[in-house]
Amino acid sequence: MTRARTTVVDNIGSLITNDPALGRGPLGILENASLVLGDTSVLHVGPAGAVADDRIDADGAAVLPGFVDSHTHLVFAGDRSEEFTSRMAGQPYDGGGIRVTTDATRSAATEELDRLVRLRLAEAHRAGTTTIEIKSGYGLNVDDEARALQIAEAHTSETTFLGAHLLPREFEGRADDYIDLVCGEMLAAAAPHAKWIDAFCEVGAFDVDQCRTVLHAGRDAGLGLRLHGNQLGTSGGVELAVECGCASVDHCTHLTDGDIEALAGSDTVATFLPAADFSTRQPYVDARRVIDAGVTVAIASNCNPGSSYTTSISFCIAIAVREMGMTIDEAVQAVTVGGAAALRRNDVGRLTPGSLGHAVILDAPSHHHLAYRPGVPLVRQTIGPLGG
Numbered sequence: 001m002t003r004a005r006t007t008v009v010d011n012i013g014s015l016i017t018n019d020p021a022l023g024r025g026p027l028g029i030l031e032n033a034s035l036v037l038g039d040t041s042v043l044h045v046g047p048a049g050a051v052a053d054d055r056i057d058a059d060g061a062a063v064l065p066g067f068v069d070s071h072t073h074l075v076f077a078g079d080r081s082e083e084f085t086s087r088m089a090g091q092p093y094d095g096g097g098i099r100v101t102t103d104a105t106r107s108a109a110t111e112e113l114d115r116l117v118r119l120r121l122a123e124a125h126r127a128g129t130t131t132i133e134i135k136s137g138y139g140l141n142v143d144d145e146a147r148a149l150q151i152a153e154a155h156t157s158e159t160t161f162l163g164a165h166l167l168p169r170e171f172e173g174r175a176d177d178y179i180d181l182v183c184g185e186m187l188a189a190a191a192p193h194a195k196w197i198d199a200f201c202e203v204g205a206f207d208v209d210q211c212r213t214v215l216h217a218g219r220d221a222g223l224g225l226r227l228h229g230n231q232l233g234t235s236g237g238v239e240l241a242v243e244c245g246c247a248s249v250d251h252c253t254h255l256t257d258g259d260i261e262a263l264a265g266s267d268t269v270a271t272f273l274p275a276a277d278f279s280t281r282q283p284y285v286d287a288r289r290v291i292d293a294g295v296t297v298a299i300a301s302n303c304n305p306g307s308s309y310t311t312s313i314s315f316c317i318a319i320a321v322r323e324m325g326m327t328i329d330e331a332v333q334a335v336t337v338g339g340a341a342a343l344r345r346n347d348v349g350r351l352t353p354g355s356l357g358h359a360v361i362l363d364a365p366s367h368h369h370l371a372y373r374p375g376v377p378l379v380r381q382t383i384g385p386l387g388g
């Protein structure tokens with residue numbers, strides 16, 4: 001049997017392992033280092049000069065784990081740039097545009113939706129993302145939700161059923177009937193293609209009781225739990241996520257002291273989506289308050305056509321550092337090990353022996369440049385495929 005080829009990334013100026021046992025500080029940083037990769041996983045990290053079959057010269061650059069983007073809505077058709085333009089002129093965001101995308105997505109051919117997903121994934125991979133979660137949520141009927149998940153599962157193992165995203169037009173005034181559909185026929189069609197279930201807990205979307213019903217049904221069907229909560233106000237979503245043991249509650253833009261206390265005493269990760277707060281003119285989260293309380297945090301792109309049309313994790317890092325009180329080290333952790341925790345994974349988001357060999361080589365000597373040089377495409381090379 002032939003041995004898989006090995007590759008060394010050598011001459012690394014600064015290597016982030018995310019294992020404090022391997023290097024300096026919480027990020028476990030090694031200077032003047034090398035990283036040896038096997039077919040799929042990390043074989044070794046250590047001083048520069050390691051030998052392997054193939055060699056990539058990092059030429060003094062920083063190398064960090066590939067980004068783990070734990071919240072996206074990539075399966076959609078259509079364009080909502082006019083909605084964004086009106087928002088920048090003062091219109092509030094209320095999530096109602098989800099129906100516009102639902103109309104466009106339902107009308108799109110499957111091949112076209114898949115082509116659009118591939119384009120967005122290629123864009124994310126070029127920008128350093130190597131693990132990505134993808135939600136449904138723009139089908140809002142049995143066939144189109146199942147179709148979105150089938151498209152998503154061809155690209156990632158981190159697929160999420162979000163039938164409870166918004167009430168579709170045809171169910172106006174009959175929210176409880178729609179929740180019955182989501183928890184019945186729609187869940188049965190979606191579950192074979194989904195790892196997670198999610199719901200949008202917000203005024204104008206679904207209330208706490210409706211979301212609880214959805215989460216319980218998903219758990220009974222064997223799915224892991226996640227929730228959209230506290231995006232536009234204190235919706236009760238954070239408390240519900242903690243009560244149900246969700247892996248993550250996402251947005252967390254508006255948090256009470258009680259929410260933070262509940263998160264701190266739980267295994268639920270608080271996932272911040274700073275690009276959504278940017279694009280909807282919401283206030284930025286005071287992440288300092290959350291982190292200092294001992295909550296595990298993640299940052300994700302929330303790529304979607306309405307509230308956050310970006311795949312750029314670097315952009316999210318820059319906002320988190322400039323506007324949310326996070327240090328650069330904390331923001332980099334949040335998009336690597338933080339994202340991994342939000343997906344309950346320990347094989348990604350770190351460069352330690354045995355973890356997946358997903359890495360990013362920057363065109364910069366340190367990860368600080370991700371915030372210091374906002375808007376500059378600093379990813380020289382993404383190593384490893386994009387997927388689950």
Ligand code: NIG
Pocket residue numbers: 073095097098101200228231276302304305306307308
């Ligand atoms: O996470 N808030 C709910 N869902 C998406 C936005 C969807 C849209 O506006 O199309 C979000 O921000």
